[in-house]
Amino acid sequence: MSEVPPELVELRRSIDNIDAALIHLLAERFKATQTVGELKARLRMPPADPGREERQVARLRTLAEESGLDPVFAEKFLAFVIAEVIHHHEQIAEAGQD
Template sequence: MKHTETERTDGTAAMSTNDDIDESVRAELTRLRDSIDNIDAAVVHMLAERFKCTQQVGYLKAAHKLPRPTPPGKPARSSASATSRKAPSSTRPSRRSS
């Protein structure tokens, strides 16, 4: 016999057995839980398909040397300006170890 919590009118939880649950309520809970399981499976499937598509976008952009997206609110930088800001390795100060 399984026990479940039910909420009392004073807000505290009371234990009841599954035998105390009305059959129509039990059937409705089962129906809703099955529906939730189906939705979860569909969401997981859709996310997997989305990942496959975004992975292909990444492969294509890398293969054709296309720019990466710029996050919203961040100014876009061209590859020329990004490399011009970086000093050549021979002119960079060396790091001293302590």
Template sequence: MTTSHTGTGDVDPAVREELARLRDSIDNIDAAVVHMLAERFKCTQQVGRLKAEHRLPPADPAREARQIARLRALAENAKLDPAFAEKFLNFIIAEVIRHHEHIADAAVNGSTPSANRTTTASPGE
């Protein structure tokens, strides 16, 4: 395979069709991932509010350890790199904990998060 193409304009039509078919599936999968993540965050926001109401800590490391062990096993069965699965879950959980900290701050201090809160930078920031 050559690497000099800048697009797919000069590629064999059969190859272009196969690429388009695969990219359609990738787009569908990406949409499913976004929708599933949105549903997950709806649930975790509810957990965050419940925790804030009952003065529970934002993070639960024991629960996280169980989730990581479970996800790594699922990834291995699915032939997905378990290290990647763990990194991905940790990335999401870090964002969830950040949300929970905001919800807890808002519960204690009103809707404005406390200015002197000490948190580490979260993914995507």
């Protein structure tokens, strides 16, 4: 097995740090959306807000384009996150009805 070039080691270290930051940011985002879900349940609001979701998708597509990230990928990623948030909000609302 050949030795890994130092440049590759450094790039991988950078990627690992970015991955860790992404996980921490997602955790913070889900903590905030958990609180939103609890508030919505208490106020008997629906778990989903299609208007807000549409605005978020448009905003993040623009940010992706400005950042040189494929906006289609950004939209798919956000759709996955939003679907998970809505699922959590539905669970919170159901638990509040018990």
